[in-house]
Structures are given as C-alpha cells and as structure tokens.
Amino acid sequence: KDLQGDNPGTTQAVRAVWTPVKAAGDVVHLGLAYSQENPRGYRDGRDVSHPASARLRARPEAGLTDIRLVDSGALTTADKIVRTGLEGIWIRGPFSLQGEALQTTVSRDGKPDYTGNGQYAMASWILTGESRPYNAGAVANVKPAHDYGAVELVTRYSRIDLDDADVFGGRQHDWTIGANWYLTSHFKFQANYVKVDASRRGVRSQPEIFELRAQMHF
Template identity: 55%
Template sequence: MRIQTLLLASSLLAAAGATHAADWRNISLKTPLGERHELAFSANWAWDHNGFGHLGQGIDAAAFDDDSGFRRREVGVSLRRKDHYEFGVQRDLEADTWMDVALKLDSKGLLGRDVGSLRLGQFKTPVGFDGVGSSRNAPFLESALPVQAVYAGRRIGAEWALQRPAWLASVAWFDGGDLEGGNEGTTLAARTAWRPRNASGDVLHLGVAGSIERPDSHALRLRARPEVGLTDVRLVDTGSLAGVDTIHRLGLEGLWIHGPWSLQGEVLEVRAERDAGLQDVAGRGGYLFGSWVVSGESRGYNGHATNVVPASTSALELLLRYSRLDLDDGAVRGGRQADWTLGANWYLGRNFKLQANYVFARARRDGVLRDPEAFGLRAQFHF
C-alpha cells in the first residue's frame, strides 16, 4: 500500500517537473500520448484551521481543542481516450485511503452511438447530492449534517449512466465492499434528475436518488460532525445499531442557479430494518443554502454544482446554510441538531480557493443542550 502511494506521489512530481508553463491561475497537468490518448494528473490539497467558542453546557472543552492541519491530500492519475474510455486512480494521502479507482467505457466511441456509459470499479454511491460531487467543489468546509449521516461512501460495483440536456439517469450495483476492506454487502442504487434549464449561469435541477443495502455486518451507525472536520466529536450519534437486515436511503435534491445567485437543498432519509424483533430505526433531515457571487460570476454545473471560475483575477462568494438532522426514533435517542453556517469563498483563478465558515450549532441529546460555535478556515489548491 505504501509503495502504491509513493508511486502516485512520484507520478505527480514527475508531471509537475515536465510541465512548462503556464499561467498560475489555470494550472493543468495533461500530456498527450500519441494522437488519441491523454495522460492527466490531478491533486486536491486542503489545509484547515478549526477554532471553537461558546461551548455551553454538557461539553468537554478538551474535546473541542483548536486544531490545524491537512484535511485532504488527494492525488490522482488517469488515462483517457475521448468518447472511448477513461481509467483513473485516486488516493487521499492524508486519510491513507483509496478514492475512485474505476474504468469508464463510453458507448459513443465504442458502439458509434450514445446509449450511456458503463463504469466499473470503486466509486461513490449516489444518495447525497452534496456528498457525491467532487470534494474540490465543496461550497462549505464540510457536508451538511444529514448528508454526513446518510451518505454511504464509496463501494466496488458497476454503474450505467446516461445524460441528455434535459435529464440524467443512472443505475448501480455494488457488491464486495470497498478497497479498504470495509462496507461488505450488496447495494442497489439509482438516481435521476430533470433539468429543464441547463445553460451556463441558468440551471434548474430537480432530482431523486435511492438505494437498498444489505450489509454483511448487520450493523449501522448514524452520526455527524458539527460541520467542521478536524474534530472527532459528534453531538448527535445513534451508536452502533445491531441486527440490521436492510438499509434504505432516499434523497430529494434541488439546485437553482441564476447568474450570481443560487439555491441548493436536499431532503434525506435513512431507514434501518432490523430483525430478531428489534425496532426499525430511521434518521432524517435536510438543508438549504443560498449563494451570492459578489463579483458577478456564476457557480458552474456538470450534473453537480462546481466551483466559480473568476472572470478576471479573483471572485468572491458569500453563502448561508441551514441544516437539520433528527436521529431520535423510539427507544433510539441519537439526538437532534440544527446548524446555521455563514460562509465566504475567495477564488484565485481556477486552482486556488480560500474558505471561511462560522457554524452556530444547536444539538439536544438525552435532554442535554449543546450549542457550540465553530470557526473554520481552509486554503485549497487543486488541479
């Protein structure tokens, strides 16, 4: 595993050394291989600082110590022939885990007409619009509370996907866990979205996604961090739920972009069906946030929202998010939490982004109110 990590890092350094050039505001490490193929290197490095204040009652102050460090150190390499195939490998050196490792086959070049694409390998499960998008495009430092609780991560499987200007659809089957040896079991998942407006700066996206999982572990744990990442504290947490036979996940997603303004939201639910007479358990929540790009640009869109690309040297985006998660269900008292998050993103060209978030959290679990405030900063470099 260490050898594979070193190979990826060495490849990136070699590509950087071979690159001539270019404008620091638009860095791209791509190398043609002959007339038809292209080798591309990618990276996403994010350094965070988290600070905490107003810890309130029922909180161990030592658990919320201020902290600084890398949140992500992602590297990747891919080989591509346009309209035929793309094989990519990505690894997060900070978490020491494999990310997407997959082969994508495009029917347009292979069959002469577009009837969709087939992806084989490890990739993200589709429920959780905010979580399924690329981490480099994250509008806030961390995903909203319900996305953290419901999103199932990456699994090994196969997916068929088809996109048209006004809609998209995909169906996936996951079997065999992930490359880290976890998440054993089977999952059937699907996602579809209607996008009657699909132009630059003018987007309306309405979608639904769902999955049915049968975990080999027969266990599930639902919890969420307080929307900053350099802490292991969870204010809401069901603990490990035993006897789980089937896990159902459902998400409704929406995105509206109109010039410099945008709205994005989701409603999410996860339900665990348990055997041996144990009570079924459900967790549910949602979020909504608004964004204003002060400098006048628009958020990008490729089936998910993407970063703002500055029209000149830089762009400034201001955001406000409300998120809510309810993990109380019958005898299971995981708690309820609602967060308000103020955000600001400063984009320096295509490759550099500075982010600041201030989170007002309010959680109640077992009758105890916990309402800390958290401040997060991020410096991100990606290509």
C-alpha cells in the same frame, strides 16, 4: 460503501436528475436518489463474530473535527438499510439556491425499524458577478473572471434528527455564514462561522465554530 465501512454485503443505488432549464448562468436541477444495502455479519481475525450493523452520526458542519454531537450508536441486527433523497439547485447569474433532504431507514431483525433524516438549504451570492458552473448533475468551483479572483458569500441551514423508536441519537441544527475567495477555479480561501444547537438524551450543546481553510482542488 456501508454506513460504517466495515460490513460486507451488497448495495444497489440509483440517482435520477432532471434539468428543465440548463444554460450558462441559468439552471434548474431536480433530483431523486435511492439505495438499498443488505449488510452481512462477519468474523474477524480472532474468530469473533460481529453481527450486521449500521450507524448514523454527523459532525457539526465542521469537517476539521472528529466530534459528533448526534450519534445513533451501533444499530445491531440490521438486515436492510434504505436511503432516499430529494435535491434541488437553482442558479440565476451570480445567485443560487441549493437544498437536499435525506432519509435512512434501518430494518432490524427482531427490533422496530429505525429512521433518521436530515435536510439542508444553502444560498450563494457571487459579488464579482460570476455564476456557479453546472455540469453533469453537479455544481463545480467558480471560475474567476477577474485577475483578483472571485468572491462568494454563502449562508446555510441544516438539521438532522436521529431520535426514533428506542434510539436516542439526538437532534441538531446548524446555521452557517461564510465567504469564499477563488483565486483560480482550483484554489480558494474559505472562512466559515457555524452556530450549532444540538441535544441528545437531555444534554444540550451550543458550540460556535470559526474555520479558515486554503483548498486546492483538481
């Protein structure tokens, strides 16, 4: 899928993962990802021509809002979009660390290349002693070992930088603390507090977000 969801074109993607340590409750995971997209312009049903474009933007670590404090806007005349990523996971008993770094470079016909990047790091501690399950290069929901479920404390930091060349998409930093209560491996309650620090075109925004969620997952 392209960045906006409305560009025809082609995309090639590859992801490689190495797990030098892989056992129940003891995991080291390292990964690389790369993709290249070649979008094409199109004509809509009114015969209006739309050039190939790209757009980078992000919510403030809150999936329940449509507000984006950082946004590159439409990057028109995009002829190539390259994304690269690095990822790592460490699990040892009830403790785990996870992080990822992503970069997107948009080549634009007749304009300077544009690059946006972002990173996050997360730490988790399951107070009830379980480990985060790991399988096939991904972490799954915790499976409670007790009738009362499993309780997890989480902290996370993320940043994104969408300022580059002649594009002022903004910069954003998010600090999150949260707690998860897994009643089963398919149902959990989640509480998050997010402190946001974003700036775009000289305007600074510092919202605070508190979320409660009940989630069923299969």
